[in-house]
């Protein structure tokens with residue numbers, strides 16, 4: 520497999536003055552280039568910990584991670600991170616916010632700025648480029664965050680519940696937009712979500728983690744018919760509900 524990411528025997532122990540917490544233990548998986556994988560599991564099973572390790576924000580207690588064949592030793596522009604909150608700066612225009620990642624990485628050239636304007640156009644935001652974040656809806660702000668993430672041309676996108684603060688309709692629209700954009704740009708993605716139906720609708724594969732400590736439990740490969748449909752339409756397919764029920768039963772009908 521031509522891997523975009525490999526996670527090799529990763530273990531993370533958080534040590535505070537009061538206690539040591541074994542957050543994840545012996546995690547092994549790989550993600551192929553262009554693949555969209557979701558991580559689901561009960562609260563506290565280490566999903567965000569794993570994303571932080573892959574992003575190079577935390578050095579794991581044991582194990583290694585590679586992105587595009589390179590060992591992860593710290594943050595890099597190879598990896599883009601999108602979170603539940605958009606973290607736009609209120610005093611910067613939409614264009615200036617969208618350029619932030621490039622600016623921080625010292626990569627903001629005239630050409631790159633053109634690329635950002637092009638992305639804003641693709642996301643239906645060009646006419647808002649001189650607006651400020653407070654003048655935009657939550658969904659539009661998340662689209663700006665997506666532009667900011669894509670602007671540095673990361674090979675891998677880490678998506679940590681990026682739709683969970685949005686209303687249902689906006690969330691469905693954004694899911695379609697993200698899947699179509701990432702497919703068109705052949706990006707690899709790892710999504711953390713509590714929403715089983717979102718995971719099925721958006722992914723090629725779902726990895727389920729068990730808690731205490733976080734460990735790999737099971738993988739689900741999404742059938743081709745669902746994988747090749749945009750999330751909104753995927754939800755209408757007959758196989759979707761059977762798969763939802765199967766994963767739901769895995770969780771004992773509890774929260775993912």
Ligand SMILES: Nc1ncnc2c1ncn2[C@@H]1O[C@H](COP(=O)(O)OP(=O)(O)OP(=O)(O)O)[C@@H](O)[C@H]1O
Nearest residue numbers: 533534535540542561562563564565566567568569
């Ligand atoms: N900085 C930290 N210091 C100490 N313990 C931590 C820290 N971050 C996370 N943990 C612990 O590690 C475990 C995994 O946490 P993590 O946030 O990765 O789980 P999660 O699956 O993302 O949870 P959620 O679904 O609630 O966001 C939990 O027991 C948590 O309390």
